Amino acid sequence: MKIDCTIDGKTLTLSLNSNKPLSLILRENIGIDNINHCTGKMCGLCTVLLDGKAVLSCLVPAFELNGKEVITFDSFQRTRAMKDIEKAYEMVGAFPCTDCYSSRTMIFESLVNEGITDKAEILKQLSLVRCHCMVPDDEVEIVHKAIDLRRKRNVRRSQFS
């Protein structure tokens, strides 16, 4: 089937099997190698933003992509929004491991976008990543700091405009 979607800012029309998972589309059709594909075993290392919300790309079939916007870590890491998350990592002094860095960062971004500050909700969403490399309290603090930073940046921007 033909699918129209936007991946990393590029509007594409892809001819695909309707049930091909997004992780494999990104690996094989788009050529993004650092997305993992665990065939739905919930490793959490294939997280992308689908219309701004963090999802496991191995669980998103191709037909669900029609008209949607996908942002992978490849393009996200070059944005201003990434700087807020990076700064929050530095302020808390805790970083995700190299293994889950991209996935966890995408989830943090999703949480910051939605402005979620509730500890239980933050940890629930972060449990998409199975890697045990961060202390839960640090994760919550990172989200709070990143939300603060984002808010300050938005205020500055609105003052100048």
Add this chain to the structure above:
Amino acid sequence: MADRKNFSRYNMRCGVLLHAKEGGVKITNIDAPELDPRFMLLTGSDMPGDNTLTLFSNTRPIITDSIISYPRQAVAALFAPDYESALLMADEIKIETEPLEEEPQQSLPYPLEYMWGDFNPEEDEEAGKYRKVETEFTLGHKAQPERRLYTVTAWIDGASLHIEAPTEWIELVRSTVQKVTGYPKRNIIIHTIPYISKNGEFLIDPAALAAIAATSALRTGLPSEIREETMNAHPGIVVKRETWIDEEGKPVSEKATMTVNQGAFLVIPEEYQRQAMAGLIPPYSLKSFHGSVAIETSNEYPAAFTTSFGFSEALAATEYHISRLAEKTELTPYLFRDSIEKDKRKFTDYLPSFDLADQKRTAEAVAIKSSYNRKWVANTFQHKSFGFLGYIKGIGFASGTGIAGFSTTFSKSSGFAGAITYTQKHSVVVSTSADNHPGTMKRWKKNISDRLAPGNPDKVTFTPIFNNETIDTGPDVLSRIVASFSSQLENASKKLAVLKDEEQLPVSIRFDAENTSFPCEFESSGCGAVALEVMIRQCDMKPVVTAIWASFSFPAILDETSLKNSLKRTLMTTVHEFGGVIEDDFSLYLEISASGSGTLSSPQELARGLAIGALADALMQAGGKTAASMPVSSTKIEEIFHE
């Protein structure tokens, strides 16, 4: 080095491996449907050259052609125009096997033995004065896919064979491809792609995949890519210890036997024995000690590096045993350690003598922060109230000294060398095979430029040399070479700073591991202590780790934030690996300090050993015999409570 060729995926062959379902069988037939020319099936007998991967003196087949030694062994590789076709066709291929009549024998290294003293309390006239304490510490062999895919690509461009792979051991890839394909080594170009290797997954397997992809590229003339899932395997370990303690509970003589099941193929077993022996030697003084490390094989997945190469597991067994000795004296394990450890550690062939003040300080810090003694006593009393409270708690303790990566014997045999040159353009070139972490390289550059080109670190360049059979990179944990390399670079820079003004340029100084004399197999590389609290819930029998307290002291700290993160990660992933459940209310307290000059090396190995030891100890207090076999699970805990 040439850039990756930008070829279209439509002209590429995509390969998958066909794995064996069980080990200890023989292939009788591979039943494949008729394949059209777009497909290609590669079996062991199709490999053009030597179908083996050699790791120092041990070899294993790349694709087995007769005997299947372990489950998930590669039996064939199938290449197709795309992965979907390859996977669909792979399902059609049937591999018929029959049980082996006779198990093939591998040559095993002799057990490594180390001993001192001839005091034998069993034969002694005063034998009645001593009590024997026996323990058994078991870590089961574990092999599981890590659910991460990686690809290795091979293509031909003119006279060159290009390989693109995530590899930690470039030289191993090059030599394996050369052996299998017969392609001249100088024409094999390796492009490394960034990888994430927690447990050395990219040390050995990419070399085998590269050889298969290269064979396909040579046979089809098309770029060939092969995709595989990473595997994490750690060896099975059994440590049996007998310690004779006197009337006051002080150990006088000890016998420790460690048996290691490395799976179907051995991975540098002699080095494994040396590292394990360093962890097996206890920190307290004894009249006599006898330690032995034996390696054996089985029909299981070959175990490689898992943050450690034997030391962590042996250290964990030693720490677990010390806590069991403490039980006989009715002291808490922390107080018992404090009472039997002297101010200095005994000099042995494996670790030099050094002051234990730092180790005692870290242990005290952890004991105070975690209220260890109080909790230990409370948990001991509480043990009988399981049904009433709905949970049971245990607190574990471990403290010890780390080692720096590879042994001296191994460093010398690996042929590592380096040279530092001050050129006519007043720049510095360091030629080395010790390619390392970018952070370390930056630090080295700064140190050299401070002496030879002040304020200008850009004038220092590192040139890799790949012409000798060295450990090019290897896992971070095995950084003994790097540990000594830093000091060698420092000394060479000092000498060069004088020579550059006296001699005609360029001036060069060469150094290698032979030039340095280490009295022991290992250097000490920091010390630390870990306390860990476990709660077993009655509703699901899960061992929930509620808190970890850790304190470490290292010779030097380059980047405190990175080091803290790395240690936290090691502690948490180790606990999880051995069955501990980490929940949202988990807390971790960590403090690190620098004790003076020296080089930081293998801190994760120490943290891993202490985490396993503390977890085993905590589970022992909470569940009785639970710690006898790890990793733990709710089923295992339930069985113990029903005994």
